[in-house]
Amino acid sequence: MSNTLLKGGIVYDAAQNIKKQRLDVAVQDTKITELAVDIDPLNFDEVIDVTSKIVSPGLIDLHCHVYHGFNSTGVHPDVAGVGSGVTTVVDGGSAGHSNFGGFPTYVVPDSKTRVLCMVHISSNGLSVMPELRSLDDIDVQETTRVVRENRPLTQGVKIRAIGPTTETEGINIVKLAKQASIDSGTRLMVHIGELYHDGKTLTHELLPLLDIGDIVTHIFTPNRGGIIDSNNKVIPEFIDAQKRGVTLDTAFGRYNFSFDVARTALDQGVVPNTISTDLTLPGRETSVYSMPEMLTRFLALGFSIGDVLKMTTSNSAKALDMADTIGTLKPGNEADISVLEIVDGDWHVSDVKGVFLRTNKAIRPYITLKSGDIITPDLGPHPWGFLPNQSL
Numbered sequence: 001m002s003n004t005l006l007k008g009g010i011v012y013d014a015a016q017n018i019k020k021q022r023l024d025v026a027v028q029d030t031k032i033t034e035l036a037v038d039i040d041p042l043n044f045d046e047v048i049d050v051t052s053k054i055v056s057p058g059l060i061d062l063h064c065h066v067y068h069g070f071n072s073t074g075v076h077p078d079v080a081g082v083g084s085g086v087t088t089v090v091d092g093g094s095a096g097h098s099n100f101g102g103f104p105t106y107v108v109p110d111s112k113t114r115v116l117c118m119v120h121i122s123s124n125g126l127s128v129m130p131e132l133r134s135l136d137d138i139d140v141q142e143t144t145r146v147v148r149e150n151r152p153l154t155q156g157v158k159i160r161a162i163g164p165t166t167e168t169e170g171i172n173i174v175k176l177a178k179q180a181s182i183d184s185g186t187r188l189m190v191h192i193g194e195l196y197h198d199g200k201t202l203t204h205e206l207l208p209l210l211d212i213g214d215i216v217t218h219i220f221t222p223n224r225g226g227i228i229d230s231n232n233k234v235i236p237e238f239i240d241a242q243k244r245g246v247t248l249d250t251a252f253g254r255y256n257f258s259f260d261v262a263r264t265a266l267d268q269g270v271v272p273n274t275i276s277t278d279l280t281l282p283g284r285e286t287s288v289y290s291m292p293e294m295l296t297r298f299l300a301l302g303f304s305i306g307d308v309l310k311m312t313t314s315n316s317a318k319a320l321d322m323a324d325t326i327g328t329l330k331p332g333n334e335a336d337i338s339v340l341e342i343v344d345g346d347w348h349v350s351d352v353k354g355v356f357l358r359t360n361k362a363i364r365p366y367i368t369l370k371s372g373d374i375i376t377p378d379l380g381p382h383p384w385g386f387l388p389n390q391s392l
């Protein structure tokens with residue numbers, strides 16, 4: 001173990017009200033020990049010059065799919081995680097109660113990245129899709145048991161409120177998932193955005209079931225069951241959910257993020273809490289690409305660097321009730337740190353509809369510290385790395 005000094009970076013830490021301050025960050029073994037204006041480099045084994053780089057608490061991806069080796073679309077946690085500037089990943093229900101054991105037995109020990117999980121209400125998670133074909137695929141008691149027995153690795157219960165059971169069973173499927181989240185003392189994460197079915201959607205009925213701390217994901221989906229009605233108005237149940245303190249997550253995935261929906265919602269006062277990827281293997285190759293590119297998308301939508309970092313650090317930590325331990329650079333905490341670079345250029349970023357936005361700033365990972373270990377980023381999702389496409 002060693003001592004590392006990050007020297008000369010521009011620090012953002014919303015949890016400590018630090019915004020764009022030039023500070024050095026000292027790390028001893030696995031912990032952050034000091035943030036100060038000019039720390040003497042003499043006593044450090046390693047001094048890393050991060051002048052003009054952004055130094056942020058380790059990014060948190062609140063929704064991605066990392067059941068690597070178990071689900072065919074699962075990325076390795078370190079691909080979604082430390083290889084991409086992210087130190088904590090939350091699996092969005094890749095496993096259900098019957099096949100969850102692979103996480104603690106194989107996936108977590110094989111990962112440098114901190115892995116947390118939502119357990120899917122469908123018994124087999126997302127190993128077969130659609131994952132809910134009838135109520136036979138749901139066992140509230142077993143789901144509750146697996147969530148309870150695997151705390152704190154498990155953080156909640158997941159359901160995709162999409163067909164075919166939306167049509168055959170209706171809101172009952174969400175009620176059962178909510179029950180498992182209550183019985184396990186955790187939270188519910190609900191996917192909105194219909195992918196399979198022409199029939200009924202549940203969004204109007206399910207939003208009132210969500211309490212403070214529950215998470216609605218894919219809020220900017222352009223698909224049926226989204227938050228915008230046919231008159232281009234945000235549905236009132238969604239506004240009420242925002243007022244109650246339901247966490248509003250923007251996961252992208254392959255099908256569920258539209259700049260037009262985002263703009264319509266933002267113009268009407270929707271304030272998303274968190275930015276996440278919903279990363280999968282195909283999503284990394286063809287649509288969402290990476291968490292840094294998600295951040296660049298939000299810069300293109302007009303958010304500030306401070307905003308996008310807050311939405312992937314302190315806000316995401318709060319969403320997990322972990323604000324004391326992750327998502328901040330407070331001395332004494334685990335040294336989970338993302339050093340990022342802002343690269344000027346004429347970039348363009350895309351949504352799932354093929355709509356492009358231009359932006360003159362893109363974010364790419366520079367180095368990542370996980371529990372004090374220094375990790376350089378992987379090669380990135382594009383042939384040229386992490387930066388988005390350039391405008392023609």
Ligand SMILES: [Zn+2]
Pocket residue numbers: 063064065092253278
């Ligand atoms: Zn997902």
